[in-house]
Amino acid sequence: MVKTTEVNLGGRSYPILTGPGLLEQAGAWVEKLNPTRIVIVTNETVQPLYLERLTTSCRGIAPVSSVILPDGERFKNFSSVQKVLDGLTAAGADRHSVICALGGGVVGDIAGFAAAIWMRGIRFVQFPTTLLAQVDSSVGGKTGVNLPAGKNLIGCFHQPSLVVADTQTLETLPAREVSAGLGEIIKHGLLGDAAYFDMVFRNMAAIRRLDHEVLAKVIAGSCELKAGIVSRDEKESGIRATLNLGHTFGHAIEKLAGFGTWLHGEAVGCGLVLAADLSRRLGYLTQEELGRVTEAVRSAGLPVRIEGLPLEAAIACMKGDKKSAGGHIRFVVLHGIGRTTVEEVPMELLRQTLLWGGYRP
């Protein structure tokens, strides 16, 4: 059963296909792009699991080669982009070649960025194999890498031509990574409506044990929500900034703890709790609503407290967030479930939230 969700961006529109066993059928969709060469970018963990499946499916369409990256957030950097560019050079890739990103969000962001800059931009296909990538990172065209100074500081918007999410690949995903995916799913629940949030909340245990029926609903729900937002605001001049809920806090945690120490989804989950607390201090959210957000994050198996990172360093990190302007930090805040604004907040309230969350003064 293949579910299709469309990202509507005029000439750059594309479908997101989700369902079990799609890697085996991938060639049929890639062929439609009429590529001169296919370069699959993956990493050393995903390669032994799924590379052969995708390669076999693409055989006969065009010459297929692959680039295997080291695994981990700490390798989401220029050096990995260079490896992909070297692979494209070795393959003799031209402007009509297609990159296939096979893996989680790290591989997708790096491969998408390489696609955006190779010969000033070639097409790429996302084959997300983590829950987080299937519900979030493969959709919307944000590509790029980290700098030591901060998360995703380098990159561009470059939409994929197609997203193919084979839900069967989730069966080999470690439990910690499933929980990380739930960080973004809970975020979507908070951005969507109370009914979607409640459905995610009620089905937390089923999602964590990868119940097929519930998982299909949640992946479709998150993709529809994100596709709808991206279709309205591709380059984040307005509503797309709401997809950053929890991320001003989360990105600071990832950087301060050292990239890869906290998973992105873990930092986002904890960031959602902090964003909810900040919203409560602003008078926008009730104590009961804060409790529900905290309980959702906790029951996803995600951390809800920081423990010991330095508070002032966190504020310095947040000033470098991409939503900041003139050194003023802007946060996505919640006004109940399903309603958000993006605003500057009093520094005193921010400090109170950070202390409450476990930051060290």
Ligand SMILES: NC(=O)c1ccc[n+]([C@@H]2O[C@H](COP(=O)([O-])OP(=O)(O)OC[C@H]3O[C@@H](n4cnc5c(N)ncnc54)[C@H](O)[C@@H]3O)[C@@H](O)[C@H]2O)c1
């Ligand atoms: N571009 C966007 O819109 C966007 C959105 C959200 C997150 N991101 C980025 O995505 C990254 C996080 O992505 P992630 O959570 O997928 O992490 P990840 O890419 O590091 O993958 C998580 C781990 O799972 C492994 N893995 C992948 N698929 C597997 C499978 N099927 N079976 C077993 N192991 C598998 C990976 O090798 C890795 O060790 C972060 O860098 C984040 O900034 C980008």
Ligand SMILES: O=C(O)C(=O)C[C@@H](O)[C@H](O)[C@H](O)COP(=O)(O)O
């Ligand atoms: O697609 C978006 O827009 C998002 O913000 C999705 C986030 O989950 C994702 O982590 C994104 O990469 C963060 O973007 P950034 O612009 O803050 O780096």
Ligand SMILES: [Zn+2]
């Ligand atoms: Zn994210």
